[in-house]
Amino acid sequence: MITLEKLDKVYQTDEIETVALNNINLSIDRGEFVSIMGPSGCGKSTLLNMIGLLDNPTNGSVSIDNFQIENWPDKKLALFRNKKLGYIFQSFHLINDIPVIDNVELPLLYRKGVTGKERRQKALDALKKVGLSARTKHYPSQLSGGQKQRVAIARAIVGHPNIILADEPTGNLDSKMGGEIMDILQNLNKNENTTIVMVTHDEHLSKQTNRIFHLFDGMQVD
Amino acid sequence: MFKNNLKITLSILKRKKIYSFITIFGIAVPLMFLMIIISTASHIAAFKSPQSRFDRVLVFELIKFSLQRDYGMSGTMYVRPTYDFIDKYIKPMKTPDKIGMVTAGDYYNLYINEQKTKLKGVYTDDVFWEIADFNFIEGKPFNKIHIDNSQLVAVIDRYTKDLIFGSQNAVGKTVKFFRNQYKIIGVVENVDISRQRTHANFYLPITTSLEYTKKDIFGSGCICLMLAGSKSQFSQIISEFRHLITNFELGSYDGLTKIDGDLESDSFNKLLQGLFENLFSIRLKQEGVIHAAYIVIFFFFILLPAINLLYIHISRINERSSEIGVRKSFGGNNLTLSKQFIFENMTITVFSGILGLVLTFLFFWVFNKSSVIPGLHIVMNTKSILLILALWIFFGVVTGFLPAYRMSRMKIIDALNQHDSFHYFNFLIWKAKRLKMLLIVEFTITFIALAAICTFMYHFKNNNGYPLGFDFENIYQVSVSQYDNEGSGFFGGGGYNEDVFEWVKLNSLVEIYGEWSWNEPYHEGYTQVNGKVTYGDQVLEKVHLTQTGPNMDKIFKLNLIAGSWFMESDDRPDYNPLIINKTVKQKLFKDKKAIGETIQFCENYFTVIGVVDSYKYHGEFSRPVDIMFYMNGFNNLNINSWSRARTDYFRARHGTTLGDINNMARSVSLAFPDYGIEITPLAAERAKYFRKIWIPIVMVAIVFSFILLIVLFGLFGVLWYNISLRKMEIGLRRAVGADTGKIFTQIVLEMLVWASIGMIIGLFIFAQVPLLKLISLDIQNFTSSVLTAGLVIYLLVGFCSLIPGLQAAKIKPALALHEE
Structure with missing residues (x-):
């Protein structure tokens, strides 16, 4: 489902060249729950961004669902992200100026043919799945960290993407909250056959996934 | 979506x-000011009826005479060309399509139902009506036959028609204007005061005037209008005109050594000059001053708001x-x-634009309703609306569209x-150094402007501390001028009639009556002794002089601190009594007694008979001057005069009302119908005089308040931007122990340092004014003004830094550091 071949990412400034990823080859099947582990600065998030089509590799290729993603125009890429991918960030990245329900509806706004009513219903369903039906009118600033991450998950799943990319989803939460978030992700993986790629520092969490992909200094180590 | x-x-x-x-007002307020400026300017500059063709008109308004005459009238003089001059020398010109003329305007008091209305009348020739395109609502203009036969016909405006005839037709009826009964042959739509070549309440054939048709090139003059076939013919007309002027036959005119003159089109600059001169008696002489004003307007009203708003948007x-x-x-x-x-940004711009428009309409509604400038009714025209729309879009695009586009x-x-998101705006924003420079320039200019305003304020306040020296309550001013006075003009005599003054003097409402010439209370201009005033070794120059008579001390309650006032018996050929004020006494006599001493000026000897405490004839806010009073009837003096001749004053009997005085003025006007007679309370003259002084000051203060507002927006935007840029630094400071108070103080102090640098530069520039003696400022005023301006700026900086400073102080270290 996801195939990375000879992937490099080099950050270049006037004076310094930093190799973030070096010759990464990775294949993830549909329905797999893969965790990416490694020390800080080893390129975990960079790799997730490549998979999530948030950033372009310097060399190599990314293909998802047999689509070779290379030099796609912005519009096509945006549509692909919208339909196939869902993101969960460590710092939630909720829009503070709009209420929870509008935050969750966001991906559907960029999808053609979805009426306002449908959007609202799907967002309510997604919030129900993460146990936040009672907080739809709240603003993100009125929620706890765990609740914010649930909203972020609801937003990630509202468009029924095949793949969810989670960048340290429990990094800003205590272990109890982290456990709850992990349960939600496990359910999604098992019950809805959603492919999940998760970056984590936490070995305890990574052990709950199907496969662990280790990185060190931008290179694959397993 | x-x-x-x-x-x-x-x-x-x-x-x-x-x-x-802040964002909405930051756009709305500059837009409002721009809309007001553009609408007013385009209203004034628009070539609309009756001046639709004036873009093709060249104006010959002033003629420069160089004279050398035996009886003292020598030098260079600028006067309007007379009817005779235009008729003889200008009308034969070949290149213009049409040559017409109109007088600058004279005022006539019309009494309707005991109510006096002051109307402006002009004399014109027949061609004037072919150059201007008036909108006639009744009848037609006068023609060549009327002019050639000096027929007493008139055209009036709608205002005058409604005033005299109400809803009835006016054509065919007769009305007295100036000295004659005129038959009305046409009624035109009211003309806005800004159409200065055509604005009047009534129009009369120039050949019916005695004053304007004197067969001389010296005398009361007109404005000559030349209509070109097209603008491209201007150069030919100017060239023919230059040829005519340079080859003018001087020989036939006594004492004339040279003449010169210019032909100019009514450019916007010229109209602006005219308007300023009419409204505020300020003559903007140099084109450079106007261009500098445009640059200031562009910088403060367009560029600065745009830059400031850009920072807020980014x-x-x-x-x-x-x-x-x-x-x-x-x-x-x-x-x-x-x-x-x-x-989003366009929504903000639209909101701001609508708010700006509403504020502008509100301003014009109040302006037009309140008649701040009577006769000026500003209407927003298509050209100005299009310009405003363009500016609106400019603000929208520069401040909203570009940042949004780059950010997306x-x-x-x-x-x-x-991560380093600001580099997406590198092409839009100024680098830190340049940004600080801009801010410092803003502070410098604001400081100079504030210090200048404060100087005026302190100057007025200090002057107000000196005693005025006279009373203005229950005193009435009597001025008389003969309508269409044959003898007036350049070398003509006065236009008053002793009988009129005598008539007023004998009225039962008058308690004490007196006569005054030159330097009357609350009159513009001044009269000074031309040369030195000496007493022994002591010499005084530029001493003001007034000519007055008995009773004036009682009418004005002048405070005589030594000697006595003039008496009827002082009026004898061998005696020149003189009264001086306290400052003249101190400067000439020091501690010695002045009464009975003789002083000399204008080759005559005068005996001091009295000393008055103070007489500030330019009012409470003027500086005390050295002034002397001498007795009426002594005219053989060499003086430097800027004011007109005789004005009389009287103190009314106790209990006299303004209505009584108006009735008296009406009855004297009926008794002397050929004279314009004004009897006005001195208190009203005082109010009018102050209005003339205060209106420009208030307008300047409003403009600078706006500039201050723009600087405030700028400060706010730049501070906010600066804090956004420095989130990590602030987070770090917090992490290593800085508390919220320290962060807040740091932000405010930084801004105060920038403000201080700007003010030091401003102080250096402003200090040149007293150092180079550009304006006579006393040092106490200078220091107080500088301190006040500094204090105001520091307070404003403190106020502006408050919200961004608190915002900075609230930054959570972990979040700030994590974000970076």
Whole structure:
């Protein structure tokens, strides 16, 4: 489902060249729950961004669902992200100026043919799945960290993407909250056959996934 | 999508109330000022009826005579060309299509139902009506036959027609204007006061005037209008005119050594000069001054607001970079995001524009209703609306569209992590050094402007501390001028009639009556001794002089501190009594007694008979001057006079009302119908005089308040931007132990340092005014003004730094450091 071949990412400034990823080859099947582990600065998030089509590799290729993603125009890429991918960030990245329900509806706004009513219903369903039906009118600033991450998950799943990319989803939460978030992700993986790629520092969490992909200094180590 | 974008925009505006307010007002207020300036300017400059063809008109308004005459009238003089001069020398010109003339205007008091109305009348020739395109609502203009036969016909405006005839037709009826009964042959639509070549309440054939048709090139003159076939013919007309002037036959005119003159079109600059001169008696002589004004307007009213708002917008959008990242992650493409942010910024611009428009309409509504400038009714025309629209779009694009467009092109990762997002605006924003420079320049200019305003204020306040020296309550001023006075003009005599004054003097309402010439209370201009005033070794120059008579001390309650006032018996050929004020006494006599001493000026000897404490004839806010009073009837003096001849005053009997005085003025006007007679309370003259002084000062103060407002917006925007840039630094400072108070103090202090640098530069520039003696300022005023301006700026900086400073202080170290 996801195939990375000879992937490099080099950050270049006037004076310094930093190799973030070096010759990464990775294949993830549909329905797999893969965790990416490694020390800080080893390129975990960079790799997730490549998979999530948030950033372009310097060399190599990314293909998802047999689509070779290379030099796609912005519009096509945006549509692909919208339909196939869902993101969960460590710092939630909720829009503070709009209420929870509008935050969750966001991906559907960029999808053609979805009426306002449908959007609202799907967002309510997604919030129900993460146990936040009672907080739809709240603003993100009125929620706890765990609740914010649930909203972020609801937003990630509202468009029924095949793949969810989670960048340290429990990094800003205590272990109890982290456990709850992990349960939600496990359910999604098992019950809805959603492919999940998760970056984590936490070995305890990574052990709950199907496969662990280790990185060190931008290179694959397993 | 529209609904959704609108929803997001409104929710963002609602949640960030202070920033929304500042952004919306930051656009609305400069737009309002621009709209007012543009609308007023384009109203004044528009070539509209009756001046639609004036873009093709050249105006010959002033003629320069160089004279050498035996009886003292020598030098260079600028006067209007007379009817005779235009008729003889200008009318034969070949290149203009038409040559017409109109007088500058004279005032006539019309009494309707015991109510006096002051009307402006002009004399014109027949061609004037062919050059101007008046909108006739009744009848027609006068023609060549009327002019050639000096027929007593008149054209009046709608205002005059309504005043005299109400809803009835006016054509065919007769009305007395000046000295004659005129038959009305036409009624035109009212002409706005800004159409200065054509504005009047009534129009009379020039050949019916005695004053304007004197067969001489010296005398009361006209404005000559030359209509060209097209603008391209201007150069030919000017060349023919130059040839005519340079080859003028001087020989036949006594004492004339040279003549010169210019032909000019009614450019906007010239109209502006005219308007300023009419309204404020300020003559903007140099084109450079006007161009400098344009630059100042452009800088302060367009460039600065645009730059300031740009910073506010960039900071606002930058704060939402994470949101942009999220939207892009979930499928928002560049186009949709551009659309959303442009929509937001355009919504803000539209809100601001509507607010600006409402404020502008409100301003003009109040302005037109209140008749601040009577006769000036400003209407926003298409040209000005289009210009305003262009500026509106300019503000929208520069301050909203470009940042939004650039931000929508941010890389998702950069947006999510807020990594160095400001580099997306490098092409839009000024680098830190240049930004500080701009801010310092803003402070410098604001400081100079504030210090200048404060100097005026302190100057007036200090002057007000000196005693006025006379009373103005229950005193009435009597001025008389003969309508269409044959003898008036350049070398003509006065136009008053002793009988009129005698008539007033004998009225039962008058308690004490007196006569005054030159330097009357609350009159503009001044009269000075031309040369030195000496007493022994002591010499005084530039001493003001007034000519008055008995009773004036009682009418004005002058405070005589030594000697006595003039008496009837002082009026004898061998005796020149003189009264001086306290400052003249101190300067000439020091501690010695002045009474009975003789002083000399204008080759005559005068005996001091009295000393008055003070007489500030230019009112409470003027500086005391050295002034002397001498007795009426002594005219053989060499003086430097800027004021007109005789004005009489009387103190009315106790209990006299303004209505009684108006009745008296009406009855004297009926008894002397050929004279313009004004009996006005001195208190009203005082109010009128102060209005003339205060209106320009208030206008300057309003403009500088606006500039101050712009600087405030600028400070706010730059501070906010600066804090957005320095989130990590502030986070770090907090992390290593700086408390919120320290962060707040640091932000405010930084701004105070910038302000101080700007003010030091401003002080250096402003100090040149007293150092180079550009304006006579006393040092105490200078110091107080500088200190006040400094204090105001520090307070404003403190106020502006308050919100961004608190915002900075609230930054959470962990969040700030994590974001970076």
